[in-house]
Amino acid sequence: MVLRLSPIPEGMQTAAFLSGRGVFTSVPELLQTFFPGKKPWIIADENTWRAAGKALQEMLGCSAYLPHIFPGTPRLHPEMGIAHMLAEKMPENCVPVAVGSGVINDMVKCAAGEKLVPYCCVATACSVDGYTAGGSAMLVNGSKTTVPCPAPYAVCADADILETAPPEMFSSGYADLLAKVTGGADWLIADTMEVEPIRQDVWDLVQKDLRSRVSDPGNMTLVFEGLAASGYAMQIYLDSRPASGCEHLFSHVWEMENLQFQGEDVSHGFKVGVGTLVATLLFEYVINHSFEELCSRMTPPLTREERLQEVERLAVRGCYGSIPRDAAMKKYLPPEETLLRRETACAKWGELQKKLQNQIIPFEELRMMLKNAGCPAGPAEIGLDREQFLHVLPMAQTIRVRYTVLDLLYECGLLADACKSLEKLL
Numbered sequence: 001m002v003l004r005l006s007p008i009p010e011g012m013q014t015a016a017f018l019s020g021r022g023v024f025t026s027v028p029e030l031l032q033t034f035f036p037g038k039k040p041w042i043i044a045d046e047n048t049w050r051a052a053g054k055a056l057q058e059m060l061g062c063s064a065y066l067p068h069i070f071p072g073t074p075r076l077h078p079e080m081g082i083a084h085m086l087a088e089k090m091p092e093n094c095v096p097v098a099v100g101s102g103v104i105n106d107m108v109k110c111a112a113g114e115k116l117v118p119y120c121c122v123a124t125a126c127s128v129d130g131y132t133a134g135g136s137a138m139l140v141n142g143s144k145t146t147v148p149c150p151a152p153y154a155v156c157a158d159a160d161i162l163e164t165a166p167p168e169m170f171s172s173g174y175a176d177l178l179a180k181v182t183g184g185a186d187w188l189i190a191d192t193m194e195v196e197p198i199r200q201d202v203w204d205l206v207q208k209d210l211r212s213r214v215s216d217p218g219n220m221t222l223v224f225e226g227l228a229a230s231g232y233a234m235q236i237y238l239d240s241r242p243a244s245g246c247e248h249l250f251s252h253v254w255e256m257e258n259l260q261f262q263g264e265d266v267s268h269g270f271k272v273g274v275g276t277l278v279a280t281l282l283f284e285y286v287i288n289h290s291f292e293e294l295c296s297r298m299t300p301p302l303t304r305e306e307r308l309q310e311v312e313r314l315a316v317r318g319c320y321g322s323i324p325r326d327a328a329m330k331k332y333l334p335p336e337e338t339l340l341r342r343e344t345a346c347a348k349w350g351e352l353q354k355k356l357q358n359q360i361i362p363f364e365e366l367r368m369m370l371k372n373a374g375c376p377a378g379p380a381e382i383g384l385d386r387e388q389f390l391h392v393l394p395m396a397q398t399i400r401v402r403y404t405v406l407d408l409l410y411e412c413g414l415l416a417d418a419c420k421s422l423e424k425l426l
Helices: 023-034 046-063 080-089 102-115 167-192 200-207 220-237 246-256 268-288 291-297 304-314 323-330 335-359 363-372 386-396 405-411 415-425
Strands: 016-020 039-045 068-070 094-100 120-123 136-140 143-147 154-158
Touching: 016 023, 016 220, 023 046, 023 120, 023 154, 039 046, 039 102, 046 068, 046 094, 046 120, 080 102, 080 136, 094 102, 102 120, 102 136, 143 246, 154 220, 167 200, 167 220, 167 246, 167 268, 167 335, 167 363, 167 405, 200 220, 246 268, 246 386, 246 405, 268 335, 268 363, 268 405, 268 415, 291 335, 304 323, 304 386, 335 405, 386 405, 386 415, 405 415
Parallel strands: 016 154, 039 068, 039 094, 094 120, 120 154
Antiparallel strands: 136 143
16 A cells, blocks of 8 residues: 655654545554554553544554553643653653644653654644644643654544544634734744744745635644644744744643633633734734824833832742743843834834734634634633733733744833733623
């Protein structure tokens, strides 16, 4: 049998991408071809075992090690300790096969990276962009951290299996793909402000076909292609910048705050989807106001000591560790440098407005797209009360060094004023 492999950009850590309908039966051949002499070791949970793991184990027969199956409930979290356990338990001369979605893939990726062993991923849901990305989104001491590790060497995405996943998992993946619109807008800001230039080949991988890929919230193939392209872009760039902006920072804050809705953890995609709406309102704030109009609303820059005190007040929930202080002070600008940055923003404001206008999807249209895909379209729908929702703007600005619209507004002394625009979501 000839493997029906999908094209992959040059220079990827991923060597094979098997996608389409009915390709699952080719996974044994995929493993033999790309992991010669290695014995497969399946890692799944009880849900993904039923979806694909058991069938794969039966196809592999005695050529595979006994699988490692996590409980299906409670929901598994990507804990660093669990990844270490998998690395220690990993059999000799094996190829780890992650059968699952985001959490299973991230933990196996991390464990395989620790052991310097290439692994294979069999996707069971069209839910995340991390399948083809380098690095694992792991909980380290309670904080979400990207742990460096190689992307899967081979990936299988069979639409027949993906469609058996709960519909909310596809909705979550759709929201994560839609977030690339606002993530791109943040990169445009960083590029225009001469903080982080856009790399065109990486930009094109994510953005070139993005509008067509999000045009039909029922087209799983297009959405998975978009998510995979985002992963490839992150592989090339060695960073998540091509696939995430401030909307992901909001999600990270809510994750650190252990956000739950109706007793369940809110999915990454659903948090990011609401974050994308928030980000869009911030971009529209920039688009709809001239710099001159906003000058009277700008607050004075803070001294280092004042900024430290501000960050301490923001971190009052006590669940963020040292992240806010470390990140906020790493990118801190003293008052005189802040005023120079405002001069740059003034000179480039009109250019920023045009670029953002061309990049973003208008708020009401975006909200309808999320609703049509079965995604939450407001803070209350993911369990956020008013205080926690409004707190996310200044808090998210402190947790990463990456330059976003949050930093532009903060440096201009406008973040608190821009926060008023979020009332539209309450």
